Amino acid sequence: MSPLVTIRNLDKAFPGVQALKQARFELLPGEVHALMGENGAGKSTLMKILAGIYTKDTGEIHIEGVPVDIPSPRAAQDLGISIIHQELNLMNDLTAAQNIFIGREPKRAFGLVLDEEALNRNAATIFERMHLRLDPRVEVGKLTVAKQQMVEIAKALSFRSKVLIMDEPTAALNNAEIAELFRIIRQLKAEGVGIVYISHKMDELKEISDRVTVMRDGEYVGTVPTISTSVDTIISMMVGRSLTETKTEVRDLPQHEVVLEVKNLRRGSAIRDVSFSVRKGEILGFAGLMGAGRTEVARAIFGADPLDGGEIVVRGRPVRIRSPRDAVRLGIGYLSEDRKRFGLATGMDVASNIVMPCLNRFLSLRTFLRLRAIRETSRSYIKQLRIKTPSETQETRLLSGGNQQKIVIAKWLARDCEILFFDEPTRGIDVGAKNEIYKLLNALAAQGRAIVMISSELPEILRMSHRIAVMCEGRLTGELPAEGTTQEDIMRLATQRRSVTDAGAGAAAKG
């Protein structure tokens, strides 16, 4: 059988990053081919190139044996390639049928009038082919996420797609919905459609995929048949890189006081019964895959999002945190993964951002800003954290990611927070600046601050943490000591889904 898609020696660079190095991939007709790798391994980049969203630097793409160029999503559609993104791209106020045929509506009366009847009929035909019971006239916004995904699949089929790329399709689905999705995938497979399935969930891959290709750091690692390969083998292919960085010496700190304790935190399906504690001077690593609920936990403790239930104890005292203001008063700071959206007022200068959480300290007569004091304080942080900026009056949007991150850190240092949540502190930061951030985190812990560090980079977690908490799908699946823990151990917990892990989670909660 000749392959539907063959990708060879593909390179792609973004400013500052080589996203793909000699990447390879092959897809057969009627095959479900899983694409795996850690966050940042290059899976999505590779598939976005196939779907025409990015263009390749060098390399070859063959579709049914013919070399092709895919300069745009439109070109990909014409070649029969469709991608279904993790974030669905639907217009919520239009009906299912209108969404499917957007831009290609059937028309009447010399193309002047939309033929709504034909539109709904055509959509109904596609739904029938999928054995899906769905009214084409229903507004998409009123459908469940699962049904919306079906609409996306129907849209892909309406292009007569031979290649369907699905990026984490089950992230927001429950078990019944996943079963429905798998039924449709099997049916498409039987019709000869090739499906690329990007997912982190091992049990799903075992169930649905025929072959698995693993990528790591933008490179091809290998392709194996799913049936005859163990989960452990796949995980070790994913994390296979040897740790070159030296590990910081990790001491256990049982003698130190517990400053933050969280018990049975709950919110919908995002946070399911999470309990943990952090000691003074400790860095607690929070590992897990994207969407595991780590950010949600941090934001909930910080009062940025509401909670359904649970208890938060700060320095031995039970507290209620209703807003970030309450959290800051208790000495809790949160450094968001998305600095530009949640961390900085990017249009304002360095000094304004640094003193934002503690402006009260810089007022005379409780009204007027003590500009000189603000200047001196911000200069001292610029010096202390070695922030590269021409002056404290520079707008923060003009600085590099690493320096912006340092400004966010300075903000919370100026506020003198004892408990700090760092959410992906080194995302989008170049290697040199990363090391500086690491040193800073170590110094902060040594000063006695309690730090929770959320990170998707396993080497970073292993290098920095005293203890490691691992989350999967809103639950804390385990707590590991830094000593002797490997990337494989963490990955196993991070991909552990409910069905497999009930016993393990119970044991971990006690630890």
Place this chain on the structure above:
Amino acid sequence: MTTIVEQETPAVIKSHVFSQGTWQKILAFASLIALMAVFSIASENFLQRDNIIGILQATAVNGVLAVAATFVIITGGIDLSVGTLMTFCAVIAGVVLTYWGLPMPVGIVAAIAAGAVCGSISGTIIAKMKVPPFIATLGMMMLLKGLALVISGTRPIYFNDTPNFSMISQESLIGAILPVLPIPNGVLILFVVAIASSIVLTRTALGRYTFALGSNEEAVRLSGVNTDFWKIIVYTVAGAICGIAGLIIASRLNSAQPALGQGYELDAIAAVVIGGTSLSGGRGTILGTIIGALIISVLTNGLRILSVAQEWQTVVTGVIIILAVYADILRRKGQG
């Protein structure tokens, strides 16, 4: 600039030659000078002292309203109610002074307080009930217009029993000291309001939060700042300033005209925008707003002197607004 730790990158140096806001002030100020030059060449009457004072006099009300609107617009909001709120405050002054016969200071305080209360109501609707500023203040605009008519019985209220009331905008305190400069008090009030507002915006916590709200409200909230409270305060301050505008206009007309007011909000917003304040929030200056208000007055005055029909004056003002904002967009694009 003494704390540079390491060599700065060229991109950083480039953007530092003109700091933020400098460009827009230069641009607006240059347009004002250019306009005045054109009109003074076209007509020798233009630069006459009386005409210049007339221009300033005409700027007083719109200028004060524009200062109020500047506060709100810097937070990324909009206030459509400034015009009718001004009228409402004037009517309140009329009720207190003429109907109730209370002393003048009480009337002044009442008008400003009425403005502050209405502003705080708008602010609460926006901050707590999460109604978009456009809708909330559109509602307030109509509500206040109606209330002004109801309270006044749809008739103008004259201040004949309070002879000193006209002093608020008509007489000239400066002229009494410096007879060569008979600048009316209304203009003096504008400058006092502008300077005070400028100090509030640049030197106080309220000002800092005003900019911060417009720059990135969510980041400010996550810094532990009570964003709802500060937003309400901003609208309250803007409302109080509208109360001052109400006093100026009532004093100038020696009456509270309940039917007046609608339309003033658009002139005020136009002045703010011409002055380089961004409608998306986060940046803006009072100086720019004052220059913007002056540009509108100079244009109206100059075109009238050149006997251009009133309807064409409006057309020209419209074109100027679009050009001013486009110039600002070009400037920002160039800055990258």
